[in-house]
Amino acid sequence: MPVSPELMMIGLGALAVLAAFPGVLTMVRGASEAHRLDDRLERSSEKPVMAKPSTPRGEGWMAQALSSFGKRSAPGDAEEVGAARSKLMQAGFPHKNAASWYYAARFICVVVPQVVLLIALPYIQKMDLPGYTPILVSMFLAVGGLALPGIYVDRKIEARRLACSAGFPDMMDLLVACVEAGLSLDAAVSRVAEELETRHAVLAENLHKISLELRAGRSRRAAWRSFADRIGLEEAGALATMLRQSEEMGTSLGHTLRIFSRDMRRRRILIAEEKAMALPAKMTVPLIVFVFPVLLGVLILPAVFRFQTVFAAT
Secondary structure, eight states: OOOOHHHHHHHHHHHHHHHHHHHHHHHHHHHHHHHHHHHHHHHHOOSOOOOOOSSOTTOOHHHHHHHHHHHHHSOSOHHHHHHHHHHHHHTTOOOTTHHHHHHHHHHHHHHHHHHHHHHTHHHHHTSSOOTTHHHHHHHHHHHHHHHHHHHHHHHHHHHHHHHHHHHHHHHHHHHHHHHHTTOOHHHHHHHHHHHTTTTOHHHHHHHHHHHHHHHTTOOHHHHHHHHHHHHTOHHHHHHHHHHHHHHHHTOOHHHHHHHHHHHHHHHHHHHHHHHHHHHHHHHHHHIIIIIHHHHHHHHHHHHHHHHHHHHHHO
């Protein structure tokens, strides 16, 4: 039974409303919780609240609108927002409003394609397509729009993690050279960050952040732990733990870094050997698919041609 365009538009409109309902509900809940918190703070505080500046420096009206919209559409769970902020920091988005922009992007990626599909529905009806095609397209756009920002952030995290993993042994070698030359660990970090700016920019950026945190008065233990959390490498976590233990036990920092650097070089060699040993297994499928048919044709075609000649003569 064919579906009329009016019913199809009503169905797509209802589907778009259902897709946007969780975000709207979260926005309303977040706004109500923020309003209750503001009322509670106003009642408990006797001092007048200073008015916030209307336009922060370095942000345009669009960035402010996205930030305000993202704060209202963010979930009320502080742990979930903290986890999203940590992932965005690992992906290279350390801005204070990055989490708000992320949730605003998720909401926009879900709702805007549904509205565009609803507008384009009369043109889709003119094509020779099944009646359920717009509904399938709407579901696909909703799922894709919800997952697209997370996929983009995950790819950014993986790319930065690979870049940090490739430059981590070089960073350790430079740290050992600087410490054994007489520099302190803090000065060595600043010097190594300058040396790695051209080749390993991601590591250099994170090392500069360590220097800034140490100058601001943060403890060395917390600064290195924050460094390990930002780049998300197991080696960085081991380095932070090793530096903490070296500081607590009073062992030689240069000797400790040298041992750790030697382990990093061995790890790099083992990874290269693992990739080299896995190469024959990976080349098996291309050889079977591409080389074997050509080789088989070269070997069999002369015999086939000879058989055709013999049968034609007889």
